[in-house]
Amino acid sequence: MNRRRKTKNRAFKYSALSIALSGSLLTGVSLNLTAAEDEVKSVERIQVTGSRIRSAEAMSSAPIQVVDSAAIDSSGSLNIQDLLLENPAFGSPAISRTNSNFNTSSAGVATVDLRNLGSERTLVLVNGRRYVSGIPGSSAVDLNSIPSQFIERVEIMTGGASSVYGSDAVAGVVNFVLKDDFEGIEFEGQFGESKEGDDQSRQFSFTSGLSSSDGKGHAMFHLGYSDQGAVFSRDRERSSVDQIAQIAFEDRNTGQASDIFEAVRPFFSSFPPQGRFDAGDTRFTYDQNNNLQNGFSTNGNGTLGPDGFNRNGVRTIAIPTERYLFASNGSYQLTDKHSFFFEGTYASSTTNSELEPFPFASDDIYSNGRVPIEFLVQDEVLRNAYVPDDIYNAATDTDGDGFKDIFFAKRLSDIGNRGARAERDTFRLAIGFEGEINDSWFYDTYYVYGKTKESQISSGLVNVQSFRQGLEAVNDRFDLDDDGITNEAICIDATARSFNCAPVNIFGFNSMSQSAIDFVRAPSMLSTSVEQEIIGGNVSGDLFELPAGVIGIAAGFEYREEFSRSEFDALQQAGLNAGNAIPATEGSFDVTEYYVEANIPLLDAVTMNAAIRLSDYSTVGNTESWNVGIDWTVTDDLRLRATRARSTRAPNIDELFSPPSQTFPSGLTDPCVGVGSTGGGAADVACRADVGVATNIAQNGVFTLNQSDLQGISGFNRGNPELKEEVGNSVTVGIVYTPEELISGLDITIDYFDIEIDDAIVATPRQFILSQCYGGDESFCNFITRRSAAAGNNSAGSLEFIDSGVSNSGGLGTEGVDLTLTYATDIGPGSFRTRLAYTYLIDGYSIPLPGVAKDTFAGEVGASEHKANWNLGYKINDFDFNWSMTYTGSADFDDQFLNGFDNIPAGSVGVGSVTYHDVQASYHISDAVELYMGANNLFDKEPPRIISGVSGSSTGTETAAGTYDPIGQTYYIGFRSKF
Known part of the structure; x- marks a missing residue:
């Protein structure tokens, strides 16, 4: 089928076609094709994604897929991320509404990740130009700032594209083309x-377009609002109760693979609101x-239940997100051959994350x-x-200062739940000129400015110094504050009293007075800013003619500045x-x-495309990228294509300049768990060499961890100003x-x-650090800190810090096959359409350090070997029906996680396949009004159970929430009205 359109001079307006040129340009098309859309139209000159050359016969030698506005409408998605993730070319996103509740910043942001890279x-x-990042220090764009209802189509090109578009296109390009030729008024609403009964959503949008009376000018405006409600862990049976995988507590020599699916439930946190106190040899x-x-007890105490705290009773699965969106674009024809254009976008989003009150303990205050x-x-x-008499009488002097002391751990429920309210604003303006130099040469120049800023206030935190001052309180028998009262509690520190120090009572439920809460409470504040400025220009045209046709060429330049700042308040910065x-x-x-690209017709049916890009960075110096592609039309029905590309990615601001920043990693396996006082191999000997581990073994018989130990691992991530660019080499071959x-x-x-990516910029995985340290390479042990022998009960020797940093020491790679099939025909009284997209992931790996074995991720959770999306649609008169099935194949748990258990080989434990069904039906009650309704996850498919403590689990969801649907069946109804 042909779908060709007239084009004006608008740069990148036709950066890809919605439907294959001659039925063969694209690897995928939208489901929502109708016979009317197959109308053949004349072609002047067009561009396709991956090329800046305008040509009447442009073909792409690289795989391209397109999602058009009809597909967006039929999905019912309020955020374009949800729809894109159904495409098997995308991996699990680093950040989404359902996997970022514990992020200290950027919670609720929506990103995309091609090829799991x-x-x-x-x-x-x-519109073919860079968009400002939504995450400080990175290049990741927040899709919350792109209005779904204003998107004409999304073009997805996989494989290296740095030679045409610059850095960051190692895995590919996702190009959002906004509507620009609409005239009239359109309203849309959805609930x-x-x-x-949760995840309540609503969205409203208004779009209008108009032209000037002389036909030289055209402008469009879009206003949108959307609101997606919260989903809490307590409201899903699988995640309503705090739990942990049973395997984590099995002796390493007796654990069985099947035990990984057995959960200790409940397994509540050992940081309870009423407090836990160690005095001498007694726990209270x-x-x-x-x-x-x-x-x-954390998992049972007679008829009263556990003494610990159910964190999942407070945690959030889906972060509530509210958005206001404005978009506009337009052009004005200055002369017959020259035009001015502009694009403007403003997005304001608000997210609210919520998690359990802070777990606070003695070692957070005293060294x-x-x-x-x-x-x-x-x-x-x-x-x-x-202090109660029983605790006081049981206490001893454990630190040798001559005074009794205790250890405590307490959930700060008196202070309130932790959480953050973040307000993000993204502004982007692009202006430029475009036109014809002559009949075969075209130009465009542009200036782009973008800025994202975020203001975040976090609650549920305390000032550690103030808390310590409040803890050190006695009954004022000596009237230290000279108020004449000698039977009141008072802070010992006179300076603290001058700042209204209030005594802190940590013993029991709801023990803190309001004055104490006010004195120690310390909300955290975050301010971030990301700015981007771009100046660029392109020319393209016909160079000269060969026997097989005209050589097309494009050349251009781009100057870009990026700035990022992220700053917490002083208390947060110091911890x-x-x-x-x-x-x-x-x-x-x-x-x-600077870049140059050429389209060279070698034979009547064979065309070569080649490009080179030279870049000069203020950080890493000179880099170069290039690509060479061949497109061969074997017959009218068959085309062959191949591309070889080298792409570069310069390190981002976070990777270069981030100082040591604290994090709390999860899903780690301590190699010392289960080690006894004698026997075992070199790893066991290395474990016993640590004094804390040896003390723990003496206390428990074997090295044992409790709940707080498992959840209490911290560490620092570091940037590296000595980083250089990474280089990606890609090959694509297609039929x-x-x-x-x-x-x-x-x-x-x-x-x-x-x-394949060489010199990849990677942070050394913490599980890899552990395995190397206890596998014989003692240099890695410098990154590990264990708790001292003086730590509280059973905590001696447990992991306290594992640090990591970024370097050009890694390698990344992925290999696979994409299959797409589209078919449309008339059946009975209506038209039928279908599209299948399938990806088989042959290989996917990372290399933490040169010379070490590959860490394969292909086939693991988040990177299943088999992924597919199959759409079926049928339209009859004013009724349209769409059915979408998204399949994620079975997957193994991370082999690095399983390496911590002797009897569980990699590939032996994982989760089964999952298929989600989404449906939508729409009806045009008139030419101007359409009603629609639909359901996502129609059969309420539960996500695979990936229990806390197992690598891949998203905290509070008991599954991999970036890969699987943690919400369940949802319904929606809406209308569209066009005039």
Whole structure:
């Protein structure tokens, strides 16, 4: 089928076609084709994604897929990320609404990741030009800032494209083409919610377009609003109760593979709101009636239930997100051959994350992990004003200072839940000129400015110094504050009293007074800013004619500046508000680039495309990228194509300039778990060499971890100003088959891809650091800190810090095959359409350091070997029906995680396949009004159970929430009205 359109001079207006040229240009088309859309139209000159050359016979030698506005409408998606993730070419996103609740920043942002190579290697464009990042320090674009209802189509090119578009296009390009030729007025509204009554959503939009009376000017405006509600862990049975994988507690010599599916449920946190106290050899807590008791249990305590805290009762699965969107574009014809154009976008989004109150303990306050409960005041020893007699009498002097002390751990429920309200604003303006130099040469020049800023306020945190001052309180028998009262609790520190220090009572439920809460509470504030400026220009035209045709050429330049700043308040930067210590990050760079591209007809049916791009970065110096492609029209029905490309990616600002920033990794396996006092191999000997581990073994018989140990691992990530660019080499080979005479309306494409990245910028995985340290390479042990022998019960020797940094020490690669099939025909009284997209992932790997074995991720959770999306549609008169099936094949758990268990070989434990069904039906009650309704996850398919403690689990969801649907069945209804 042909779908060709007249073009004006608008740069990149036809950067790809919605439907294959001669039925063969694209690897995929939208489902929503109708016979009317097959109308043949005249062609002047067009561009396709991956090329800036305008040609009447442009063909792409690289795989390209297109999602058009009709496909967006039929999905019911409020955020374009949800629809794109159904395409098997995309991997699990680094950040989405359902996997970012625990992020210290950027929670609720929506990113995309082609080929499982990372969002930083996927270049996102709008109308063929770069878009400002939504995440400080990175190049990742927040799709929340792109209005779905204003998108004409999305063009997806996989494989290296740096030679045409510059850095970050190592895995490919996602180009959002916005509507620009609409005239009239369109309203749209949609309402929806999940089967469970949450995830309530609504969206409204208004779009208008008009032309000037002389026909020289045209402008469009779009206003949109959307609101997606929260989903809480407590409202899904699988995640309502805190739990952990049973395998984590099996002896390493007896654990069985099947045990990974057995959950200890409940397995509540050992940081309870009422407090847990170690005094001498006795552990105390409070029962549910606030009575002091001996002993403590996280997974059962007679008829009263566990003493610990159910964190999943507070956690969030889906972050509520509210968006206001404005978009506009237009052009004005200055002369017959020259025009001015502009594009403007403004997006304002608000997200609210919520998680459990902060887990606070003695070692967050005192370096020795012990809280003094006796104080020398005017030559007399006074006890803590609130310590119960039983705890005081059991306490001893464990740090040798002559005063009794205790260890405590307490969930700060008195302070309130943790969470963050983030307000993000993205502004982007592009202006430029375009036109014809003569009948065969064209130009465009442009200036782009973009800025994203975020203001975030986090709650539920405390000032550690103030908390310590409040803890050190006694009964004021000496009237230290000169108020005449000698039976009140008072802070010992006179300076602290001058700042309204209020005594802190940590013993029991709801023990803190309001004045104490006010004194220690310390909300955290974050301010970020990302700015981008671009100046560029392109010329394209016919160079000269060969026997097989005219050589087309394009050349251009681009100058780009990037700046990013991310700054928490002073307490957060120093880690003095009981949260992560995250220093400020600030940096900038600029780059000047030049490129040349040529389209060379070698034979009547064979065309070669070649491009080279030279870049000069202020950070890494000179880089170069290139690509060479061949397109061979074997017959009218069969085309062969191949591309060889070299792409580069310069390090981003975070990778270059980030100071040590604290994080709390999950899904780690401690190699020392289960090690006894004797026996075992070299790893066991290395474990016992640590004093804390040896103490733990002496206490428990074998090295044992408790709940707080498993959840209490921290570490620092570091940038590296010595980084250089990474280089990606990609090969794609494809077949395009359009048997028009045999089966009219059928298009089949098969594309093989192979991408290998050398000198990849990677952070050394923490599990890899552990395995190397206890596998004989002691240099890695310098990144590991274990808790001392003086730590609280069973915590001695547990992992406290594992640090990691970025370097050009890694390698990344992926290899696979894409199959797409589209077919449209008339059946009965209506028209039928179908599209199948399937990806077989042959290989996918990362190499943490040169010379070490590949860490294969192909076939693991988030990168299944088999992924597919199959759409079926039928239109009859005013009724249209669409059915979409998204298949994710079975997957294994991360082999690095399983390596921690002797009897569980890689590939033996994982999850089964999942298929989601989405449907939509629409009806035009008139030419101007359309009603539609639909359901996503129609059969309420539960996501695979990936329990906390297993690599890949998203905290609070008990599954991999970036890969699988953690919400369940949702319904929606809406209308569109066009005038």
